[in-house]
Amino acid sequence: MKILSRYIGREFIKIFLLCFSAVVIIYLLAHFLGKLDEFIEYKADPSLIATLILLKLPVIFYEVLPMVVLLATLFTLGFLSRNNEITALRSCGTGLTPLILPVFSVVLMLALLSLMDGEWLVPYANQRSNYLDDVALKKRAPILALRKNRIWFHTGENTYCNILKVDPEKQVLNNITLYVFNKDFDLITRMDAYKVSWDGRRWITSDGTEWRFTGSGTMEQERHFQGPFPLIVSLEDIIHVERLPTEMGYAELRDYIRVLKRNGYPTALYEVDLYAKTAYPVISLIMALLGVPFALQVNRGGGAGISIGLSLGIGFIYWMVFSVGLSFGHAGFLPPVLAAWMVNVLFVVGGVYWTSRLRY
DSSP, rough: HHHHHHHHHHHHHHHHHHHHHHHHHHHHHHHHHHTTHHHHHOOOOOOHHHHHHHHHHHHHHHHHHHHHHHHHHHHHHHHHTTHHHHHHHHHHOOOOOOHHHHHHHHHHHHHHHHHHIIIIIHHHHHHHHIIIIIIIISSSOOEEETTTTTEEEEEETEEEEEEEEETTTTTTEEEEEEEEEOOOOEEEEEEEEEEEEESSSSEEEEEEEEEOOOSSSOEEEEEEEEEEOOOSSSSSHHHHHOOOGGGGHHHHHHHHHHHHHTTTOOOHHHHHHHHHHHHHHHHHHHHHHHHIOOOOOOOOTHHHHHHHHHHHHHHHHHHHHHHHHHHHHHHHOOOHHHHHHHHHHHHHHHEEEHHHHHOO
């Protein structure tokens, strides 16, 4: 059995690498051909383009792994079936488990790599890629920094502000603080507002507080105010540089959710993305499970075209249903954990049912 397991595992790995290479090439061509106009317009340096390509690889691995696993499963078992190797195994009394166990062992390792990739490499790659696209390519000023889950801006020569939460739909910033320093970097003014709103031209608050300090740090005045809030960064710039869940790992996003909860903000949207970070790597295992009955029954008389067609069809259906579930969770129609995991559970049940009814 060890020889059989090594043989099937080796064949699966070879086919997986071929499929992954093909998908990566297609993905990169589609992505960067779409940005070709920008590269030409901004006269991008070849080294910058190469860096952006390298930064895209962890994201590609994470995103396309389920589809490539399904494709490799269909090809591997389909080739074994068409070459009558499965018939020979059946005549020797070999059951289904020794046949598919090597595939699932390899896919499990790939799923663990995907989980680690999504936790560490993907957030860094997305953040770094966005930074290079803004600063190195489009020559925008690097005004954003993040510390302890808050957004920090350098808005003037001696002026800084930080924001806890950005709500692009309502055009609102929550828990914003503005600091003004003198040339010796002594704090002279601090302005706080629980909420400021964008009116199309400037920021407005209905309840702001301003503190003025002497150069020695002693407070000399406190006042409450309404009306314009002196933040010179536009809503478009803030939304553009706002850090998204895709730029945060599981632990960082979890900590951000705790901060929002502590300050009384709704967190359902972020919780859905948090659970999705654990649900998505599992899809690769489910794709392998779904691929077994299709490969051993439907694909016996077909060729590569049927394998590719099945992969695209199953992958599209899965991704569509998975995306709809996340959308329902973001809209509040489903609990976050159910929105992220419901589709996985349904397809696991379906995969187990189809495999148990397989005539092997």
